[in-house]
Structure formats: C-alpha cells, structure tokens
Amino acid sequence: MASTTTWSTTTKTFRIINAPISNDDERSQNLSGCSMLVEDGLLPMLFRDEPPRTPDPPNFYVASAGNKGAGMFAARDIPAGALILVDRPVAIVPSNIEPLLSWKREAFDALIARIIPSERERLLQLANCHSVESRPIVEGIALTNAFGVELGVTEQEYGGIFPSVSRANHCCGLNTAIKWDPATFSVSMYSLCDVQAGEEIYNQYIDVLAPRAERRAQLARYDFICLCQHCDLPDDEAVAKSDAARAELRDWRNTHTRFEPWAEDMCRSDDVVIESSLRALELVRQEGLWGMQVPFMEDLALSYAVLGDEEQFRVWAEKVVELCSGQDPKRANKFAQWLADPASYRRWGWRTKQRKLLDKQKNLPPDIDISIPW
C-alpha cells in the first residue's frame, strides 16, 4: 500500500505530529518528544507551562509484582499528599479507534516510526495484553496502558501512553491519584495516604465503587482478573461486606446529610454531619479508598468550625491541607488561611451561638402576666 501522511474517517482526518518536549529534568539535555496521531490541524501548541519537577532522587522504582507483571514501588516512605512523579506521554492516540480498522495498522506503524529512539525503546518495554497478530503493537500497548487525556482543544477523545505511570498496576483500593494537566502536557501522581518504602504504588483503571463482579467485568477489557487485596477475598461474606461498604459510599450524598444544608439548620442535631463523616472515613479505611477521604475531612473541619471547636477544627483542617497541598493547592490555601485565623471563617461558632440563644429563649420567664387578678 502506498504510504500516506493522513488517514480519514467519514468525519475526521488524522495526521501524525511530533511534538518536541523540553523537559526540565535530567533528560532535558536531550530533546524528548511525543508522537501524536491527532486530527489534522491540531498544532503542537500544547506546552505552555513547565510541569512540576519530578522528585530527585525518584520516589519510585519498577520491579516484579509477581503475577501482575512489573509494578511500581515506593523507593522510600512517602507521606500522604506528596508528589510521587511527573510523566509526559510518549504517544497520543485517538481513543475510539475501532471504526478506523482499514488504515489502523499503517497509521500506528507510522506513529511508532516517528517516536524518537530513546522514547520508542521505553514504549516498547510496556506491557501489551494483545497479541501482535491481532493488533498493531502500539495499539495493543495503548489498550493496555493508555488513559484518557483532555487535549483541551477538541471534542475527540485521546489516550496518552506514559512510560512511567503505565508501570503502576491497578488496585481497587487506591494509594495515589493522578492529575493530567493539558497546559504542561504532563500527569502528576500524588500519594493519597502514607506509603511505606517498598509498598506497591497503584493507579485506578476503573470505577472502584462498583461491586466486585462489576469491577471484574470492567477489567476484562484489560484482560486480567484483579489480584488486589480488595478483590482476592476469603469468602462470599467478605465480598458482600466490601460491596455493601462501596455501595454505601457511592450513595452517600443521597442518603446522608452533608455540611451545607446542615450548617444553618438548627432543627438537625449538632453532631449529625460529624457522626456520618466519621462513619464514611471508617468505610474509606476499610476499603482503602483513600481518594475519597478529603470531602469528608473537609466536612468534619467545617462542622467543627461552625461549632467553634478550635481543637477539632485544627485536627481535620490540617489533614485537608496536608492532602491537598500538592494536587489541589487552592483548597489547601483556603484551609491554611482559616487555620492561621479561625475566626476569619465567616460561620465560626455560629451554631453554638445560635444554640445558646435558642436555649435562652426556651428558659425565659413568660412576658405576659398570667397571674389571676384576685
């Protein structure tokens, strides 16, 4: 077949572009790059800002994870909320490529030929859960490793293949979160809880709040049965307990009072949000769903703020700051300001004052004279 430089569907034309990336890390001396099979007209205009610096020396190493193949492990104790790594894609491919069958092999082969050799070598080392006969090699690698990236300039969905982040295996209880930033064209991986040296670092491939059977069905797309501790349970009773906890967390907003409606509603008891948030955190701990804990900690901090309980407010607000400083600095700063001056929180102690006023009114002597006039 004659080689071509563009490939078309009924609605779109794709072209390969090579986007040079200047990294601010050790490899920056060499020009790195990303090859992208993207809609024609899309320019490599994507790298405006410098990404955060990858910790040096690295926080992780890649080693055997037994039956899961290779995996990513903590090189040292990593505190909750810390930046583990920053990674840039070596390739970007359209996600819904199934209808493009006729030219897929040619386009993917052309893509791999455009990747600079050092990056190509890293890409080809990644896991591939498809045979090279059934799919072009880059497509197999993309289906095994890529995750959705917003290019911010088109509706088309794309997947990015990341040489480091791709080494993280899936776990249905999470110890990290990843955040894609189109402006810096990078993903940052943060710890969601304290991770001990030597512990495996995981990523999340699917919706982990689904019951185990549904999670297994979703993971069939990656062609493996999850071997994580939250799936590999001893009996049906343990599975039912885990499924029930996840279902409870999934429906939490619809079944429990959250902070906002409670804060100024004096008909509700003062501890209702505190009690329910503590229960939610217990479920989060049980299931290892660390990524869900911040909103409950935030509710706890604010509930104690509205009650004017400075000691407990500090306990929870400090946790929010710790967990958010890397991946959600805006939220962390807001809580840091309140920690510096709790009274600057506009509802500081409001419920307690209100409760006292209400109690006072209840105990007031009647202001009408009901004595019998004789």
Ligand SMILES: C[S@@+](CC[C@H](N)C(=O)[O-])C[C@H]1O[C@@H](n2cnc3c(N)ncnc32)[C@H](O)[C@@H]1O
């Ligand atoms: C993105 S790769 C992860 C890194 C991979 N283990 C490697 O050797 O490079 C995804 C593949 O790793 C394996 N894997 C990931 N998480 C797993 C898990 N929880 N249980 C079993 N296998 C897993 C599966 O073979 C899956 O297709």
